[in-house]
Amino acid sequence: MRITMIGTGYVGLVSGVCFSEFGFDVTCVDIDAEKIERLNRMEVPIFEPGLDDLIERNYADKRLTFTTDFDSAVGQADVVFIAVGTPSRRGDGEADLTYVYEAARRLAHAMKPGTVVVIKSTVVVGTCRKVAEIIAAERPGLDFSIASNPEFLREGSAIEDFMRPDRVVVGVVDTRGEEALRRLYRPLFLRETPIVVTTLENAELIKYASNAFLAMKITFINEVADLCEKVGGDVQKVASAIGLDKRIGSKFLHAGPGYGGSCFPKDTTALAATARKYDTALRLVETTIEVNDARKRAMAERVLNALGADPAGKTVGILGIAFKPNTDDVRDAPSLVIVPALQAAGVRVRAHDPEAQEQAAPLLPGVEWCDAPYDVANGADVLAVLTEWNVYRGLSPRALAERMRGRTVVDMRNIWPAEEIAEAGLTHVGIGRAPTRG
Ligand code: NAD
Structure with a gap:
């Protein structure tokens, strides 16, 4: 079976490469000529662990090709996937x-x-269904099948997620669509991955409802974290005990600066907008969006408070710009709200990210970029951790303290043991617990 993947972004590229790893012939097509040129030179345009090796292997074995020639790529395919972007529409x-x-x-x-x-x-x-109508209107009488196959992979662990998903969701209207998708995902049967075969509408809704639920879960624990700070609790202890309840589960209970990324913000907003259109307000989702937006702004306030009465002219060092570790994606990252809010108060911002600097630099003018994490601390009045990259976990608190001018660390991901930071003479301001003074 020959597959063509339209759209070679985070989802299209990873899915296409993984299908070629399953042994299918895959053509990845994109309108972005530069992206395709880079891929044909074996340069991977996104950072995703393990992706480069899979691309090289399958490209060398001639199961994987990259092209801008849309018509011939589509013309030779038995199955065509549409994996292009669906961003938020401005305004509504x-x-x-x-x-x-x-x-x-x-x-x-x-x-x-x-x-x-x-x-x-x-x-x-x-x-x-609308896509099927468009195709039927453009080519009346053409025999084809339409199917839905929403993707649940997470950036940063995309290959593992694609190869070992919790489930595959398939929306179909006929047996040809169902059989094609069952065949494509057959390699996962060995791992007994459940395949949910349902209607187009259910498949579309499953994707949005999943993302909205996860966004709500994160937002819930963030609000619990706020309460913990007020009453002397510790959100990490509370969250891990809540998570032991199998009805709740431990995932997505990490308090932080608010969810970001290319999916949760836009998908919650789109689901809420759809619901309003059908006169069925999803009030929990609406509130989640509001609370999360406010949280990003509140995180900027937290850093400004740590700078004292007059933040103008002071320096904040930021560790981590990507919306989460192991990706270079900065779409809707909390950093895109927090950094400009600091700059608006006259603060100088120095920042480091292991992978996201190239994508972030045009979006965050005025930031002084550092090549090494320790450099961020040089002369900083406050140091703030926004992304929990592993490389930050092992930084020496003493070495950071020696470089800093101020004495406060705002650890928005609770990556550092507060006591170790305090031992180095710094005050640790974490999330969901009282500050630990050094
Ligand atoms: P992306 O922006 O990284 O990639 C989209 C690609 O499509 C771009 O390279 C663009 O040039 C290309 N494109 C646009 N129009 C095209 C056309 N007519 N022909 C060929 N190529 C075209 O987007 P993404 O992050 O991969 O997301 C794609 C979809 O998958 C979105 O709907 C998103 O919500 C969904 N999704 C994303 C993730 C994720 O983690 N990124 C996870 C699950 C689902």
């Missing part, structure tokens, strides 16, 4: 489906009869 927060519909219109003219068209992008309920 609804998902912008322009790229999906544009891809559908183009592929309608290029595909051969009998093709299975699979929407992998996260799309609001009703979109897959």
Whole structure:
């Protein structure tokens, strides 16, 4: 079975590469010529652990190709995946489906009869049927199948997530679509991965409801963290005990500066907008969005408070800009709210991120970028951890203290034992617990 993946971003590239690793012939197509040129030179345009090795191997074995030639890539495929972006639409927060519909219109003219068209992008309920209507209108009488196969991988562990998912969700309208997808995911049967086969609408809703639930879970523990700070609790102790309850589970109970990234913010907003459109307010989701937005701003306030009465002219060192570790993605990262808020108060910001500097630099003008984590501490009045990269965990508190001008560390990910920071003479301001003074 030949697969064509339209859109070679985080999802399309990882999915395409993993399907080629399963032994299928995969063509990845993108309108971004530079991205395709880089891939053909074996330069991976995103940072995702393990991806470069898989690309090299499957490319060398000629199961994986990269092209901008949309029509021939689509024309030779048995299954075409649409994995283009679905960002938030400016103004109303609804998902912008322009790229999906544009891809559908183009592929309608290029595909051969009998093709299975699979929407992998996260799309609001009703979109897959609309894509089928677009194809039918562009090529009346053409025989094809439409299917939905939302993706649940997480950046930073995308390959592992794709190869060992908790479940695969497939929305179909006919047996041809179902059989094609079952065949593509057959390598996962050995691991007894559940395959949920359902309607297009259910598949679309499952994706949004999953992301909204996870966003709510994070936001819930963040609010519990605020309460812990007021009453002398410790959110890490509370969260780990809550998580032992199997009905709740331990994942996504880490308090921090608010969720970010390319999915939760836009997907919660899109789900809320869809619900409003159908007159079914999802009040928990609406509140989650509000609380999370406010939290990012509150984190900037926390750093400003640590700087004292007059923050203007002072220096803050920031460790971590990406929305989470092991990715270079900065879309909707808390840093994009926190850093400009500090700069607006006249603060100088020095920052380090192991992978995200290239993507972040154009979005965060005025930041002084440091090549090494310790350099961030040089002359800093406050040091703030925004992303829990492993490389920050082992930094020596004493070495940081020697470089800093001020005495406060705002550890928004609770990566450092507060006592060790205090022993070095620094005050540790964590999340969901009282500060530990040095
Ligand atoms: P991305 O922005 O990284 O990649 C999208 C790619 O599509 C870009 O390279 C763009 O050039 C390309 N593209 C746009 N129009 C095209 C066209 N007509 N033909 C060919 N290529 C085209 O996006 P992403 O992060 O990979 O997300 C893709 C979809 O997957 C979104 O709907 C997203 O919500 C969903 N998703 C993302 C993640 C994630 O962690 N990033 C996880 C699950 C689901």
